[in-house]
Amino acid sequence: MSRGFAPISPERAYRRLYSRYGAQGWWPTTPRGARAPRYYPGRNARVSERDRAEICMGAVLAQNTNWSNAEKALGALHRAGVWAMQDIERAAQRNLASLIRSSGYFRQKARKLKTFARHAASRGKTLGRWLSGPLPELRREILGLWGVGPETADSILLYAGGRPAFVVDAYTRRLAARLGWLRRPDYARTQDYLVRRLPKSVRLYKEFHALVVRLAKEHCRAKPVCGGCPILDGCRYGVAHA
Numbered sequence: 001m002s003r004g005f006a007p008i009s010p011e012r013a014y015r016r017l018y019s020r021y022g023a024q025g026w027w028p029t030t031p032r033g034a035r036a037p038r039y040y041p042g043r044n045a046r047v048s049e050r051d052r053a054e055i056c057m058g059a060v061l062a063q064n065t066n067w068s069n070a071e072k073a074l075g076a077l078h079r080a081g082v083w084a085m086q087d088i089e090r091a092a093q094r095n096l097a098s099l100i101r102s103s104g105y106f107r108q109k110a111r112k113l114k115t116f117a118r119h120a121a122s123r124g125k126t127l128g129r130w131l132s133g134p135l136p137e138l139r140r141e142i143l144g145l146w147g148v149g150p151e152t153a154d155s156i157l158l159y160a161g162g163r164p165a166f167v168v169d170a171y172t173r174r175l176a177a178r179l180g181w182l183r184r185p186d187y188a189r190t191q192d193y194l195v196r197r198l199p200k201s202v203r204l205y206k207e208f209h210a211l212v213v214r215l216a217k218e219h220c221r222a223k224p225v226c227g228g229c230p231i232l233d234g235c236r237y238g239v240a241h242a
């Protein structure tokens, strides 16, 4: 093992990232009258039914693309008056696809949005009530929908439902490998590793995911910029390559 490397626990890594970057205030949603989604750092923003719908749409639109493309697609939906799941249900799939073109895979994503909205309507409840159901069963139910993988399902549960579902993305898996937490960090292993070591807290889960994205943008890129990284001394890769 390289000199100077002292493994860092997930909780300690979280505290370091939080103290460097502060609260990230995810998931961004669009207030009434605004033209683009906003973040809410430092306050526990109330999530309305309209926000929930926007988060569910955003989680699908953000698949396999960056947030700015998903945000453009959301903006186009909003300008066309599509805010609620019922609006998605009513819209023709072809029209939806052309509105969300900027998010890529737009025909598939239009079908995914329709599938999700139809299913949500079939539950006969608001999104808020539906997403407050028993967690393991609800997660299985959402994962059973066409086009919804674990990252999308957990993003919906955590940010739209306020449920303790830990979100793992490609950045989290890459970080887990570089820090030396896991050798083969697939989704389930990474999620299991982290939930066993972090306090079970919706607020922390929300911030952890957002902070990892922030770290991945600023330092832990595909080609990492380890100088100045807030968790460098706890990183197997960073210390070995310093």
Ligand code: SF4
Residues within 6 Å of the ligand: 175, 178, 179, 219, 220, 221, 224, 225, 226, 229, 230, 231, 232, 235, 236, 237, 238, 239
């Ligand atoms: S030290 Fe480098 S590899 Fe490790 S977490 Fe930081 S940026 Fe990523």
